[in-house]
Amino acid sequence: xxxxEDLANRVRKILAKVDGVSEKKxxxxxxxxxxxxxxxxxxxxxxxxxxxxxxxxxxxxxxNVRKMDFTGKPLKGFLYVGTKGTDSDKDLKKWVSRSIEFxxxxxxxxxx
Numbered sequence: 001x002x003x004x005e006d007l008a009n010r011v012r013k014i015l016a017k018v019d020g021v022s023e024k025k026x027x028x029x030x031x032x033x034x035x036x037x038x039x040x041x042x043x044x045x046x047x048x049x050x051x052x053x054x055x056x057x058x059x060x061x062x063x064n065v066r067k068m069d070f071t072g073k074p075l076k077g078f079l080y081v082g083t084k085g086t087d088s089d090k091d092l093k094k095w096v097s098r099s100i101e102f103x104x105x106x107x108x109x110x111x112x
Contacts, residue, residue, distance in 0.1 A: 065081055
């Protein structure tokens with residue numbers, strides 16, 4: 001599993017006050033779930049964010065953002081944010097907050 005541990009710690013700090021957060025190794029990196037729903041993650045140096053299909057095109061047009069297509073087919077509602085988009089704590093918090101908002105809009109998943 002390859003991901004930036006420093007970025008992971010910065011994300012953990014932002015998520016520290018959010019209820020229902022868990023971590024899981026997925027997508028070849030580390031993902032953060034809220035109430036069982038994937039909210040965001042890390043793969044290599046990129047931040048993976050979940051914005052949902054309604055915000056997808058709008059968020060894709062933002063600087064330092066690209067399609068999440070690690071399988072060769074883009075996942076609608078998921079995007080990568082490159083390192084330039086997460087360098088500042090303010091920018092990272094903005095992206096993490098978007099992902100939290102979307103994940104919290106989903107019904108909680110039952111624990112298995």
